[in-house]
Amino acid sequence: MNPDLIQLINKFREERNWKQYHNPKDLALSLSLEASELLENFQWLSSDEAVVKNRQEIAEELADVFIYGIQLAEEMNFDIEDIIRMKVRMNGEKYPL
Amino acid sequence: MNPDLIQLINKFREERNWKQYHNPKDLALSLSLEASELLENFQWLSSDEAVVKNRQEIAEELADVFIYGIQLAEEMNFDIEDIIRMKVRMNGEKYPL
Amino acid sequence: MNPDLIQLINKFREERNWKQYHNPKDLALSLSLEASELLENFQWLSSDEAVVKNRQEIAEELADVFIYGIQLAEEMNFDIEDIIRMKVRMNGEKYPL
Amino acid sequence: MNPDLIQLINKFREERNWKQYHNPKDLALSLSLEASELLENFQWLSSDEAVVKNRQEIAEELADVFIYGIQLAEEMNFDIEDIIRMKVRMNGEKYPL
Numbered sequence: 001m002n003p004d005l006i007q008l009i010n011k012f013r014e015e016r017n018w019k020q021y022h023n024p025k026d027l028a029l030s031l032s033l034e035a036s037e038l039l040e041n042f043q044w045l046s047s048d049e050a051v052v053k054n055r056q057e058i059a060e061e062l063a064d065v066f067i068y069g070i071q072l073a074e075e076m077n078f079d080i081e082d083i084i085r086m087k088v089r090m091n092g093e094k095y096p097l
Numbered sequence: 098m099n100p101d102l103i104q105l106i107n108k109f110r111e112e113r114n115w116k117q118y119h120n121p122k123d124l125a126l127s128l129s130l131e132a133s134e135l136l137e138n139f140q141w142l143s144s145d146e147a148v149v150k151n152r153q154e155i156a157e158e159l160a161d162v163f164i165y166g167i168q169l170a171e172e173m174n175f176d177i178e179d180i181i182r183m184k185v186r187m188n189g190e191k192y193p194l
Numbered sequence: 195m196n197p198d199l200i201q202l203i204n205k206f207r208e209e210r211n212w213k214q215y216h217n218p219k220d221l222a223l224s225l226s227l228e229a230s231e232l233l234e235n236f237q238w239l240s241s242d243e244a245v246v247k248n249r250q251e252i253a254e255e256l257a258d259v260f261i262y263g264i265q266l267a268e269e270m271n272f273d274i275e276d277i278i279r280m281k282v283r284m285n286g287e288k289y290p291l
Numbered sequence: 292m293n294p295d296l297i298q299l300i301n302k303f304r305e306e307r308n309w310k311q312y313h314n315p316k317d318l319a320l321s322l323s324l325e326a327s328e329l330l331e332n333f334q335w336l337s338s339d340e341a342v343v344k345n346r347q348e349i350a351e352e353l354a355d356v357f358i359y360g361i362q363l364a365e366e367m368n369f370d371i372e373d374i375i376r377m378k379v380r381m382n383g384e385k386y387p388l
Contacts, residue, residue, distance in 0.1 A: 038128065067181060067185070
């Protein structure tokens, strides 16, 4: 993840004094709620219909998922690239070619 | 997002021929399920207890959220950094200093 | 579950011709979204704060969860009391006294 | 909701001393996680495929959703039938014939 982007997100919450609320449990809860708002754009629609109708909303909600994911990684002291590479490796062992 | 990482994830699913299943609706559904598995690590625990007890599991599930998020962005032709910067700007207007 | 209540819900959707959309997958998806809207009433709040602040909203969202649950049970031909009694019995074996 | 069923569920948790953990926020969180486990039975499958393949699992997870819903209603002192009737009436105003 681009360090400039992580810094942008950190600065945003520091300016608003929100870090005090951002314990990992509440961040994971909010990430899950944003993932549901993302999914809501597909409710009662086929995938193709939703993509046409709700492209902008899907971009916004997916961005929120990433923003909470970055904040949770910060709180946990995870390097996002490291955990992704680790998980892809684990998935490769679980689903071998 | 590091292009090498996106390529790693793309290669993983091409080798397994999974792209055929990865329409945006089913990807958004799976992302939401992974966000719930992430949250499950905090169930019936305080945030501090969960962080100590389930650090490794939290890393793995958060990585899965990112992996599905990256795949959904790919299918939608979103640039992840662009949509994050757009959303931070929108949040700044919604919650001014 | 009171048969009058099930009939009320069935009548509601028949009058609106919604049964055609109500396949089990989309009902399960909507039930999950309503469960997230219920949970959203507790976001960034302690349990006690949320109960005072959002009592009415919690009632409405919990009702939506039940309404989708009843509709999904109808589509699957489940008797709600039967499956609850079955699951309590299974939970009793999993967590013996 | 059948009072015998509510009593069965209350007795189950009293015998295990679980009521102490069951504040509304954690119950809403667990209800949301169970709704995701329910939805997981439809992941990467069409609705028809899922119904055939996972009928028993769908029954079990839907039952868990009802069980947590009943416990949350108990903690909130909601009468389940009352809140469902209220919500159906509100939905009728939102989506008139």
